[in-house]
Amino acid sequence: MHYLDNSATTAVLPEAVDAMTKLMVTDFGNPSSQHSMGIKAAKELKNYRQKVAKVMGADAQEITFTSGGTESINTAIFGAAYKNRHIGRHIVTSEIEHSAVKNACKRLQEDGYIVTYLKPDETGHISAEDFENALREDTILVSLMLVNNEVGTLQPVEKIGSILKSKAPKAIFHIDAVQGLFRVPLTPKKWNCHLMSVSGHKIGAPKGIGALYISKDIKIRPYIVGGGQENGMRSGTEPMPNIAGFATACEIRQKNMSEDLKHINELSNYLKTELKRHIPWAVQNGEPDVPHVFNVSLEGCKSEVMLRVLESREVYVSAGSACAKGKESTVLKAMGLNNKRIDSAIRVSFAPFNTKEDINALIDAFKQGIKMLKR
Ligand code: PLP
Numbered sequence: 001m002h003y004l005d006n007s008a009t010t011a012v013l014p015e016a017v018d019a020m021t022k023l024m025v026t027d028f029g030n031p032s033s034q035h036s037m038g039i040k041a042a043k044e045l046k047n048y049r050q051k052v053a054k055v056m057g058a059d060a061q062e063i064t065f066t067s068g069g070t071e072s073i074n075t076a077i078f079g080a081a082y083k084n085r086h087i088g089r090h091i092v093t094s095e096i097e098h099s100a101v102k103n104a105c106k107r108l109q110e111d112g113y114i115v116t117y118l119k120p121d122e123t124g125h126i127s128a129e130d131f132e133n134a135l136r137e138d139t140i141l142v143s144l145m146l147v148n149n150e151v152g153t154l155q156p157v158e159k160i161g162s163i164l165k166s167k168a169p170k171a172i173f174h175i176d177a178v179q180g181l182f183r184v185p186l187t188p189k190k191w192n193c194h195l196m197s198v199s200g201h202k203i204g205a206p207k208g209i210g211a212l213y214i215s216k217d218i219k220i221r222p223y224i225v226g227g228g229q230e231n232g233m234r235s236g237t238e239p240m241p242n243i244a245g246f247a248t249a250c251e252i253r254q255k256n257m258s259e260d261l262k263h264i265n266e267l268s269n270y271l272k273t274e275l276k277r278h279i280p281w282a283v284q285n286g287e288p289d290v291p292h293v294f295n296v297s298l299e300g301c302k303s304e305v306m307l308r309v310l311e312s313r314e315v316y317v318s319a320g321s322a323c324a325k326g327k328e329s330t331v332l333k334a335m336g337l338n339n340k341r342i343d344s345a346i347r348v349s350f351a352p353f354n355t356k357e358d359i360n361a362l363i364d365a366f367k368q369g370i371k372m373l374k375r
Pocket residue numbers: 007008067068069070071098100145147148149176178179199200201210323
């Protein structure tokens with residue numbers, strides 16, 4: 001098998017599975033219980049929170065565990081919009097956000113908020129100048145991504161955070177860092193960011209776990225209410241096995257981050273060289289700043305069909321983002337690419353375990369697909 005769809009999801013690291021099994025089978029106490037098993041679980045939870053906080057550039061008290069990136073984003077956007085509703089109703093985001101951000105903003109529009117969607121340039125970048133021009137007196141919330149999930153571009157969050165701080169100091173800044181975790185160091189404090197979302201299943205943890213950084217300088221309205229767990233920010237018994245899996249994956253990825261980045265950079269360069277050698281007419285989409293995501297169009301070969309050819313050779317990639325479920329990529333469209341490019345776009349995304357053999361298999365499968373499909 002050649003799995004090259006790691007921005008959609010990743011395999012769970014064996015060490016994370018071990019940590020999870022222990023919390024499911026032996027140390028399965030509820031951290032809210034008053035007996036010794038509960039006390040032990042609460043201690044473990046504290047320890048896991050510290051580990052995740054460390055990789056998010058935050059203090060432990062600033063981390064709320066959620067069920068994933070989507071819940072973290074919804075908590076941030078609805079919580080901030082509600083908190084600041086007395087100050088204004090204007091929100092700034094972009095056309096290349098994940099649907100969790102876009103659809104949360106759409107819902108707020110239905111409720112009377114006004115949303116400005118920034119347009120990227122053809123390389124897949126949002127401009128800080130456009131951002132500054134979009135700000136209004138009543139801007140209360142900005143939600144932008146750190147790394148784009150389809151083309152791997154890094155957005156200028158530090159510049160944007162500093163513009164926001166000087167021009168609209170009451171506005172809340174949320175960063176969707178789901179594709180940024182372990183791709184770039186997360187430094188929310190340096191970015192003047194108040195809220196930041198990450199997800200476990202993109203980095204070797206299980207599906208169903210994520211986290212929201214909430215700066216200690218702000219308070220937002222909780223999205224889920226109930227027993228008051230997670231400091232009142234996310235009620236419900238904490239999913240301890242998933243939290244353990246997430247913290248363990250974070251610890252391992254953190255230790256190996258620079259080596260992993262170097263390896264993935266080499267793989268990405270190898271892919272570029274091999275594409276040039278074997279399929280010189282292939283065009284790369286966007287200008288990525290991280291090596292994990294590579295988006296390429298093989299014009300004349302429909303991506304959904306190419307996907308099936310690759311799959312028949314056990315090569316797994318995405319047509320656009322997995323979340324778009326085969327729909328036309330709104331990211332590539334926003335970048336102004338023509339339909340031929342969009343219809344044939346394939347996203348390759350790497351994890352540290354990938355090898356040059358995976359890339360060789362991909363190139364071979366591409367060549368077979370081209371023979372069958374190119375018109
Ligand atoms: N944000 C980005 C940029 C993503 O790529 C994804 C998932 O693909 C999400 C948010 C949603 O995360 P989750 O799948 O954990 O809900």
